[in-house]
Amino acid sequence: MSNQSGADGTVLKVHAASKKVSSPEGSLTILSDVSFDVSRGETVAIIGASGAGKSTLLALLAGLDLPTSGEVVLNGHNLGQLDEDGRARVRADSVGFVFQSFHLVPSLNALENVMLPLELAGDDDARARSSDIIERVGLGERWSHYPSQLSGGEKQRVAVARAFSTEPAVLFADEPTGNLDSRTGGKIMDLMFDLNRNSSTTLVLVTHDSKLAERCDRIIALDSGKLASDTRVAA
Amino acid sequence: MKALSFAVRSFGRELRSGEVLVLLSAVILAVGALTAVGFLTDRIGKAVARQANEVLAADLRLRSQEPIPEQWQNLADDYGLSTARTVAFPSVVYAGDDSALSTVIGVSDGYPLRGRVLISDVLFGEQRIADGVTPRGEVWVDNSLLARVGASVGDTLSVGELELTISRIVTYRPDQSIGFASLAPTLLLNIDDIPDSGLIGEGSRVSYSLLLAGPENAVADYRAAVDTDELPDALRVRTQEQSSQRAFSAADRAQRFLSMTAVISLLLSAVAVAMSARRFAHRRMDTVALMKSLGATQGFVIAVSLVQLVFLGLIGVAAGSVIGFAAEAGLSVILADVISADLPDPGLTPVMLAGGSAFVLLLGFALPSLLQLRDTPPLRVLRHDAMPPSPSRIFVVSLSLLAVAALLYRSVGDLAMLVILLGGIILISAALYAVGRFLVAFMGRFRSAGVGVAWRYGLANVSRRGRASAIQVVAFGLGITVLLLLTLVRTDLLAGWQRTLNEEAPNHFMINIQRSEVESIRSIFTDRDMAPPDLSPLVRARLTSVNNVDSSEHEAPERWFLRREQNLSWAEELDSSNELVAGDWWAPDYDGPPLVSIEEDVSVEANLKIGDVIGFEIAGQQLEARVASIRRVNWDSFKPNFFIVFSPGALDEFPATFIGSMRVQEVQRPLLVELVRKHPSVSVIDLDSILQQVRSIIEKASLAVQAVFFFTLAAGIAVLFAAVQSTIDERRFESAMLRALGARKRIVFSGVMTEFAALGAAAGLLASAGATALAAVIAVELFQLPYSFNPLYWLVGISAGLVIVCASGYFAARSAINSAPVDVLRGAT
16 A cells, blocks of 8 residues: 655665563573565565574564564554554554464454455455455455355465455565465465565565575575575576 | 444454354343343332231321321322321220220221221121221121120111111221230221211320322332421321331341342353353454454454444343343243232333343453453464463452442442442352362362373363363352352241241230239130130330430430330240340349340340340339340241330239230131130230231242242353353363374263363352351341251252253363364364
């Protein structure tokens, strides 16, 4: 929707971000001094082994959590300077999500799940826009089905449709194929990249699937909470 | 606005998908139960009160030594009350050459406004209900007057200048206990004949009454208006509360029981709403986290939750009212005898009250859970273990207590009572929680002693969920406690009444027996091989001083006792219908300075304490006595009882008459004719009709208590059922996992049932202890009934816990266990 990226076209700016949590064994550093920029329209994969800090980084990027030190600027907003509601408004305005475990609302049917972010943003045209996008993900016939009546792949398509419904500046995907078989997962990723191209959304993807990562413009590798490499993939 | 429209839409969806059904059914049940119990208590309470009013023959009675000014009649007309008048005075009446002092009562059309006059055609003959009042020119006389003047029905009686035909024998008037002990033989005539009698003149001792009856509100308004106006000294207002201890105590206890029932349905509803709301909020946590990750603000989440809560309340109240009304309609049919049709329609009042209560319950018990949702971290979409911080316990507890206190206050309307009740609830909850945690930990030890995996799994679950299990034990325990309590108190109450209605209870009173007649009267009974009646002496007196201060200056909460004419008696031993509550009873051979024993209520109202010296004026002489003891009197016993009883010998030198009570069977009635013929000055009062009246009150009250009890019990069990349903989520996932690991359905099911059984037994055990203790307090303090311990109730309590929790757990667990493990484990949608 709105686009407040910097003059240089940067939509996401991470500067010296660290995250520490207290644990029974004392303070535990999950992310340490991570810095990078993401430009508008880029597709970025964040990879790393389990426990490398991928999901934590994603949470910081989307403002679901705050870094212990350092800063994250999302679409021109310094998230650390906003309260929870302020960050929620930024998300409403510029962020879409696709989760590994889909996170569809069980009491809403497919169409209503897609409508949810539009309704939260107060869009009067939510139903029409959602019907349109649910057609585009190939679920036009099944819009009235509840999540419990959909297969895993179908659920994730609903989730993808929901993520794109608000035409967000940045779409975050957390292991979007993690709960799917490779064929279904492949189809979902095709769908995501298609939609991404058509709507010039920035895509930030957390995955440990190297094949999937290689389809992105850029791969950021984390190792034990530190930025290990930041590689551009040849087209 | 955005939140409102979103809330409306999503509530519709949640309703459709069944997500809110558990909380909604809890609210519906609560409203249904509260409406129906509210309706029942209102109806039955009024019916019982009206029955009790019969002793006034009206709802309200104005009495005066002067003709009652027209203004009070006009005021009654203004309030739409029905009225009747009576005029009563003593006069000697003649039948031929025989004469007798009697109380002449003139009654106007409409008398009695409450209750019925019973009449018969021959002495001590069969009774029937009088149709209308005594016609002009006729007179209805009572048995003893007829005996005394040796007349029969059809003879002529001279009352002053009137010559009246004796047309009926009046055997019962609803208000005959007014001025009871001074009762001379009575006769009823039409009030319009009174002026012609020429008997009322300057200085006559006449008592005028204006009887009033009508809708409760109108009577109350009238009473308030009368109270604010400066009443002339001579004019006094009498209500049922002051007029008959006997009828009152039964009606009063029934009322208390009904109020208690209302309180209990409230508490049960609170338990159900609180538990369902917890579950509701917990299930919404994921959705809220998602909404927040998609950009919903905290304010939005709260607004949506509040709007949904209001919707839930509205739908719950609407559906609950329908159920309540249906229950009302059904109960009205069943209780048609008790709930007389002429009572004003309760209309929407019970619904409004129940609806209001439901909202207060939702606010007090569901709001904290929903407020907690506001703080759900959006991070929960990535990390499922991210939980909102628990709401402040002080906040939760005070909000819930505030809600309960507000509702209880409305029910009990008495601050002291409220504090006792609330204190009791807090104490019991705390005790239940503490003991619950102990039991939960204790049960965990038995997991290895079991007979298999199901047993181990079930008990392990109970102890692992320590705090949650303990909370469930508290909730179920509280529910079962109140239901058990209701059972215990009801049983005691009914048993107490049954004793009152003992077929051996005396059914006749004799008054005005002279000392010289005592032996002769006893012999009438002993000659027929019947036990002679217990005769108690009676000395008329005025209370003149307390601790040497004039009684008019003695400070007391109530003055009526200090002003009235006193009936003193004496006794060697404490009567079986009395119980000493303070001080000591004198030795049977006591021979010292005069001592008195005072009735408990009077001691409080007239502010008389042990050791006080009370002065009396008896037939112009002074007598002082020290208060030695305070007694509680069982007024239901139908024996002569006295507020003031002297030690033996103290009253010997004063003129006394005797009164007595006895049981006379139908076939022994000729004895009564002989008695009144031989001793014409003795008045025999047929208590059978009063007993009938009291029995009728008690029977209605019993029926009411039973009906309300069973309804509340059913509603309570349904509410507990809903509460158990609300705990099933926690078990759903684990059952699926166990099955995925290869456990057979039966094993998993036995495991879950073991868990429920353990919780139910613990709750039942605690409830038995709590209810037993509470019942003892309530029986003694609130209902003034002797309490007897019955170990059977412990068995009942534990079985009830087991059965209710297991049965509802069974239905809840069945669906959880029958769903395919893969669906549950996938869970993530």
